[in-house]
Amino acid sequence: MIGLQVHAPGRMWTYFVYPVEKARGFPLRLDSIGWANHLGLLAGLLLLLLLLLSNDWSLTRLRVRRWKRLQRWNYAVFGRVLAHGVLYQVLEKRIVGWTITFAILNLLIIELQVAGFREHRKQHQSSPTQ
Numbered sequence: 001m002i003g004l005q006v007h008a009p010g011r012m013w014t015y016f017v018y019p020v021e022k023a024r025g026f027p028l029r030l031d032s033i034g035w036a037n038h039l040g041l042l043a044g045l046l047l048l049l050l051l052l053l054s055n056d057w058s059l060t061r062l063r064v065r066r067w068k069r070l071q072r073w074n075y076a077v078f079g080r081v082l083a084h085g086v087l088y089q090v091l092e093k094r095i096v097g098w099t100i101t102f103a104i105l106n107l108l109i110i111e112l113q114v115a116g117f118r119e120h121r122k123q124h125q126s127s128p129t130q
């Protein structure tokens with residue numbers, strides 16, 4: 001929400017729909033600014049949903065498998081946040097060094113996730129079935 005005050009203070013809606021002076025037939029912004037903000041909003045809403053489900057009551061009601069399946073939406077959140085960040089790096093014409101740092105950190109996170117997934121799969125493949 002704080003970032004939405006940077007370019008259009010008091011007119012946050014213009015991040016998601018075209019301003020009246022740039023009216024289009026379809027009001028939803030589908031330019032790079034719109035996409036960046038739609039992805040960020042979607043990621044935020046998904047995080048809110050996951051936060052609401054991150055408790056013992058939800059775990060008990062949904063059971064472990066369904067709850068875990070829903071919690072895996074964190075990967076979708078990461079992808080949307082990554083795309084949001086990349087778009088804003090380009091839109092804001094960031095210094096190349098910061099953009100490279102951003103890319104390296106995200107690649108490191110992805111590599112760690114893949115390594116964890118492989119390790120998890122390897123452990124489950126080597127364990128005896130019941």
